[in-house]
Amino acid sequence: MNEVKNNTVLSGVQPSGDLHIGNYLGAIKNFVSMQNDYNCFFCIVDLHAITVKQDPNTLINNTLEVAASYIASGINPKKSVIFNQSSVPAHSELAWIFNCVTRMGWLNRMTQFKDKAGKDKENASSGLFIYPNLMAADILIYKATHVPVGNDQKQHLELTRDIAQKFNRDFNCENFFPIPEPIIDKNISRIMSLKDGNQKMSKSDPSEYSRISLLDESDEIIKKIKKAKTADNVMPEKIEKIINLSEVNNLLNIYSGFSGIEKQKLIEQYKGENFANFKSDLSDIIIEKMKPITAEIKKLMQDKSYLLQILLEGKNKANEVAQKTIKDVYDIVGLLRNET
Numbered sequence: 001m002n003e004v005k006n007n008t009v010l011s012g013v014q015p016s017g018d019l020h021i022g023n024y025l026g027a028i029k030n031f032v033s034m035q036n037d038y039n040c041f042f043c044i045v046d047l048h049a050i051t052v053k054q055d056p057n058t059l060i061n062n063t064l065e066v067a068a069s070y071i072a073s074g075i076n077p078k079k080s081v082i083f084n085q086s087s088v089p090a091h092s093e094l095a096w097i098f099n100c101v102t103r104m105g106w107l108n109r110m111t112q113f114k115d116k117a118g119k120d121k122e123n124a125s126s127g128l129f130i131y132p133n134l135m136a137a138d139i140l141i142y143k144a145t146h147v148p149v150g151n152d153q154k155q156h157l158e159l160t161r162d163i164a165q166k167f168n169r170d171f172n173c174e175n176f177f178p179i180p181e182p183i184i185d186k187n188i189s190r191i192m193s194l195k196d197g198n199q200k201m202s203k204s205d206p207s208e209y210s211r212i213s214l215l216d217e218s219d220e221i222i223k224k225i226k227k228a229k230t231a232d233n234v235m236p237e238k239i240e241k242i243i244n245l246s247e248v249n250n251l252l253n254i255y256s257g258f259s260g261i262e263k264q265k266l267i268e269q270y271k272g273e274n275f276a277n278f279k280s281d282l283s284d285i286i287i288e289k290m291k292p293i294t295a296e297i298k299k300l301m302q303d304k305s306y307l308l309q310i311l312l313e314g315k316n317k318a319n320e321v322a323q324k325t326i327k328d329v330y331d332i333v334g335l336l337r338n339e340t
């Protein structure tokens with residue numbers, strides 16, 4: 001008997017190179033755990049990546065590397081649809097409709113645009129400004145009900161909910177688009193830089209010591225954790241004291257994310273000690289979890305034809321669903337489809 005799954009998950013990762021343990025703990029690890037209970041679509045959002053400059057050859061390699069990272073992390077292509085965004089044109093078509101639904105005021109409030117555009121807003125691409133509309137289209141073209149993401153995407157998810165509601169209201173089609181729920185893990189949804197506990201761990205940080213890449217070998221992980229900032233004295237006894245020690249708090253979140261041990265328990269284990277043992281155990285647990293994944297990513301990258309085959313199958317499955325939604329949307333909006 002065919003299992004009926006009522007809820008749909010969509011999420012995406014940009015192929016902008018150097019995926020790190022923030023992407024893994026904040027997003028990809030959750031993708032894996034949702035595949036048995038939901039219809040899952042996991043996208044490699046190449047159209048989002050080109051909102052800032054990309055080298056065309058590197059972009060294709062990075063796209064394959066995200067596919068390899070998904071599979072190596074445990075996403076099963078037989079259960080979940082893995083595909084790249086640009087291979088399903090309905091994402092862009094729906095994004096245009098949403099460009100006409102979203103209000104300028106809503107986009108003006110997006111903090112990620114302000115962060116990414118920096119001081120030189122005049123010189124940012126217009127794609128970067130309307131980026132959240134494309135993200136809403138990624139989600140709503142599959143009528144996704146749940147979206148696992150890191151905390152930095154929360155505002156974009158709220159905007160997606162507003163767009164879905166406004167579309168349903170403006171075009172008198174109540175419940176056409178579901179109002180998707182973000183799935184954000186409280187502690188590990190914002191992994192911070194290893195050098196500065198107030199900065200998000202990011203692909204774009206110029207220092208490699210700020211992040212642990214999914215491709216790092218064991219010796220690099222040990223080196224980076226050894227160098228990671230902690231605090232001047234010892235591990236405090238109480239969790240309340242940790243909150244002000246942002247770097248220690250971050251390392252505890254990483255430890256907890258990889259080991260499944262609660263933060264409070266970890267604090268009890270290391271309280272009163274300097275951070276040497278803690279760091280050594282933390283490296284061990286990261287290596288234990290990441291080593292097989294890193295090895296598998298590297299192996300899969302040697303077999304590009306396999307990855308291309310997975311993406312082709314994913315594209316076909318995704319197109320089937322997306323085509324149906326975009327046809328309905330054209331009818332709702334009143335766009336003539338002169339089809340035979």
Ligand code: TYM
Nearest residue numbers: 011012013014022023026027045135149150189190191201
């Ligand atoms: P991206 O490519 O920047 O990141 C991919 C996923 O990783 C999460 N993430 C983090 N989580 C915890 N700590 C961190 N330091 C950290 N850095 C990144 C992100 O929150 C994200 O879940 N706009 C999205 C991609 C996107 C998308 C979508 C996501 C496009 N369309 C539709 C969900 C649904 C982005 O730039 O993610």
